[in-house]
Amino acid sequence: MLHNLFIGELAARLSNRQISSVELTRHFLARIDRFNPALNAFITLTAERALKDAADADARIASGERGPLLGIPLIHKDIFCTDGVKTSCGSRMLDNFVAPYDATVVARLRAAGTVMLGKSNMDEFAMGSSNETSYYGPVQNPWDVTKVPGGSSGGSAAATAARMAPFATGTDTGGSIRQPAALTGVTGLKPTYGRVSRYGMIAFASSLDQAGVFARSAGDAAAVLQVMAGYDPRDSTSVDVAVPDYSKDISKPLKGLKIGLLREFFEGLEPRNAALIEEALNIYTGLGAETREVSLPHLPLSVPTYYVVAPAECSSNLSRFDGVRFGYRCSNPQDLMDLYKRSRGEGFGAEVKRRIMTGTYVLSAGYFDAYYLKAQKARRLITDDFRSAFEKVDLVIGPTTPTPAFDIGAKMNDPVLMYLNDIYTIGANLAGLPGVSVPCGFVEGLPMGLQLIGPHFAEAVLLNAAHQYQQATDWHKHAPRGYE
Ligand code: GLN
Numbered sequence: 001m002l003h004n005l006f007i008g009e010l011a012a013r014l015s016n017r018q019i020s021s022v023e024l025t026r027h028f029l030a031r032i033d034r035f036n037p038a039l040n041a042f043i044t045l046t047a048e049r050a051l052k053d054a055a056d057a058d059a060r061i062a063s064g065e066r067g068p069l070l071g072i073p074l075i076h077k078d079i080f081c082t083d084g085v086k087t088s089c090g091s092r093m094l095d096n097f098v099a100p101y102d103a104t105v106v107a108r109l110r111a112a113g114t115v116m117l118g119k120s121n122m123d124e125f126a127m128g129s130s131n132e133t134s135y136y137g138p139v140q141n142p143w144d145v146t147k148v149p150g151g152s153s154g155g156s157a158a159a160t161a162a163r164m165a166p167f168a169t170g171t172d173t174g175g176s177i178r179q180p181a182a183l184t185g186v187t188g189l190k191p192t193y194g195r196v197s198r199y200g201m202i203a204f205a206s207s208l209d210q211a212g213v214f215a216r217s218a219g220d221a222a223a224v225l226q227v228m229a230g231y232d233p234r235d236s237t238s239v240d241v242a243v244p245d246y247s248k249d250i251s252k253p254l255k256g257l258k259i260g261l262l263r264e265f266f267e268g269l270e271p272r273n274a275a276l277i278e279e280a281l282n283i284y285t286g287l288g289a290e291t292r293e294v295s296l297p298h299l300p301l302s303v304p305t306y307y308v309v310a311p312a313e314c315s316s317n318l319s320r321f322d323g324v325r326f327g328y329r330c331s332n333p334q335d336l337m338d339l340y341k342r343s344r345g346e347g348f349g350a351e352v353k354r355r356i357m358t359g360t361y362v363l364s365a366g367y368f369d370a371y372y373l374k375a376q377k378a379r380r381l382i383t384d385d386f387r388s389a390f391e392k393v394d395l396v397i398g399p400t401t402p403t404p405a406f407d408i409g410a411k412m413n414d415p416v417l418m419y420l421n422d423i424y425t426i427g428a429n430l431a432g433l434p435g436v437s438v439p440c441g442f443v444e445g446l447p448m449g450l451q452l453i454g455p456h457f458a459e460a461v462l463l464n465a466a467h468q469y470q471q472a473t474d475w476h477k478h479a480p481r482g483y484e
Contacts, residue, residue: 001484002024004484007215008068010166011072020054020058021057021070021071021072021073022054024071028165031164035483038140039142040155041139041154041159041164042118043122044078053115057071071113072114073166074167075155077156078119078155080103080200081201083102083106085098085116086099090121090134091125099200103199103201104197105197105201105228107200108230109224109227112227120155125204125314126152126153128418130149131155132409133349138408141446149183150405153172156214161479167216167224171204171212172429174208174425177190177212177214178190180214182401183446184405185439185480187218187437187438187466188214189436190212191211191212191225193237198237208313212228216476218250218466219250226243226247229243250464251464253287254284254464258395259281260292261291261292262295262299264299265399265424276443276450284397284469294396302423303419303420309379310355311362314356315363316363354415383432386453394454394461395455395462397452400437401449404442405446405447432456433455435454436451438452441475
């Protein structure tokens with residue numbers, strides 16, 4: 001079936017005219033019609049525009065143009081500004097906001113000939129780990145509709161897992177790509193901070209946010225990153241480092257690759273989760289990699305550190321509210337005034353309010369040193385720990401999440417329990433490192449993820465290691481029942 005093909009296979013069929021982009025788009029739109037009512041993965045559907053974009057892609061193909069994503073449908077997380085299309089960021093406050101321009105990620109993917117099917121559901125302002133803080137209601141996990149898909153990019157994850165699109169964009173501030181990828185059994189890549197432009201991506205915590213991709217394989221993620229990555233003068237934190245050919249070295253043998261096992265990730269790990277990671281390590285040693293234990297002694301500080309830094313940054317974004325920082329231009333001063341008023345609490349859900357309050361508190365005169373300054377110091381120690389680890393190994397490996405997908409409603413009344421979901425993912429954000437989660441098996445019928453974290457700009461190493469693992473296993477090919 002078309003929806004089980006990988007991006008490379010779809011591109012080949014489009015290129016030899018076995019199928020058209022319009023046919024492919026109709027196929028996925030039909031699946032969205034059928035499955036989305038139960039999953040709630042979308043905030044906005046853009047079917048009409050998709051068919052038009054697909055016809056444009058077909059015309060480009062007919063005129064001889066070829067490209068790895070030309071004519072391929074996708075879904076954008078509703079945090080990315082999309083010209084002329086509602087961009088809500090999962091918030092009631094932006095329920096009527098139609099973006100006046102495309103985010104760089106959107107523009108690049110559009111220029112590559114992708115076809116946008118719609119905008120995916122997400123936690124409000126990307127604050128959450130379960131997609132339950134969305135103004136548009138929770139997203140259901142296709143593996144079990146009583147479970148969350150993870151968050152904050154829950155809609156993109158669920159839609160990719162349910163094969164409603166070959167891939168989707170997401171953002172990861174503390175784990176929001178890797179964690180939902182793990183809980184829905186797909187591949188999720190968070191690039192190095194600065195690798196992909198944040199221009200037009202509504203800010204949550206500017207020193208941590210990074211755009212990335214949900215796909216069904218590392219090979220597919222490589223093809224998408226190729227288009228997304230690169231310097232953008234409109235994002236001052238975007239880094240001017242050459243973009244390698246991610247697909248080129250993906251099949252390189254892993255012989256001699258040095259993999260670090262993070263001691264802190266394995267301590268207290270649930271035995272069934274630990275067993276899956278052990279199995280993955282056996283695959284890697286079978287592929288010629290060498291493993292050794294490494295320690296990041298300050299890693300246990302990462303959750304408290306993050307939950308000071310991220311709220312501090314988002315409270316400045318949301319309360320100061322200058323349009324540019326916030327992620328979009330407001331040409332009309334009246335609009336800005338209106339949004340400013342609403343940013344003072346009205347229109348926000350409980351979790352966003354909690355973050356603004358925490359952020360304001362840790363930044364306030366009497367508490368700044370005790371919280372914010374201390375968190376900045378801890379962030380530096382965590383970053384240094386990773387740096388020393390990468391003097392010894394090429395990448396580190398561990399679980400993506402402590403547990404599989406949990407029940408909808410189970411953690412909503414206990415923020416600390418909710419925040420602990422991110423225990424394995426947040427370190428990479430604090431240190432600005434790239435990370436990828438790949439499916440590595442099941443616990444009680446629910447998918448689990450294996451996480452690989454590498455040094456800055458080592459996306460090619462991660463994708464190579466993830467791809468080789470996927471050549472040796474077929475966890476990434478499992479579809480949820482009913483979605484095959
Ligand atoms: N769960 C984390 C939070 O709520 C991370 C979210 C994210 O990566 N956007 O802040």
